[in-house]
Amino acid sequence: MSWSKKLIKMTVITVELIDPRVKALLEDLAKMNLIKIREEETPQKRFSNLLSKLRSKEEEAPSVEEIAKEVELVRTQRKKSNG
Numbered sequence: 845m846s847w848s849k850k851l852i853k854m855t856v857i858t859v860e861l862i863d864p865r866v867k868a869l870l871e872d873l874a875k876m877n878l879i880k881i882r883e884e885e886t887p888q889k890r891f892s893n894l895l896s897k898l899r900s901k902e903e904e905a906p907s908v909e910e911i912a913k914e915v916e917l918v919r920t921q922r923k924k925s926n927g
Contacts, residue, residue: 861867873879885893906914 859870861870870879870881874881
């Protein structure tokens with residue numbers, strides 16, 4: 845058997861369910877391995893997750909005062925080295 849006979853073309857489509865009963869039909873097709881269901885996050889949910897991720901790292905980020913001190917230190921060192 846050659847590879848060309850084994851190739852299966854997969855098509856991805858997005859479907860909006862108007863009638864909630866349709867979901868049961870799609871789930872039945874998924875159980876028969878005819879389709880795969882993958883629910884995607886809404887843009888609002890993705891944005892909310894991103895904000896949560898960034899906020900969770902807030903304690904690791906330097907404060908404004910720490911950044912200002914570091915900038916001032918670098919400036920002082922540059923002035924000394926440039927004479």
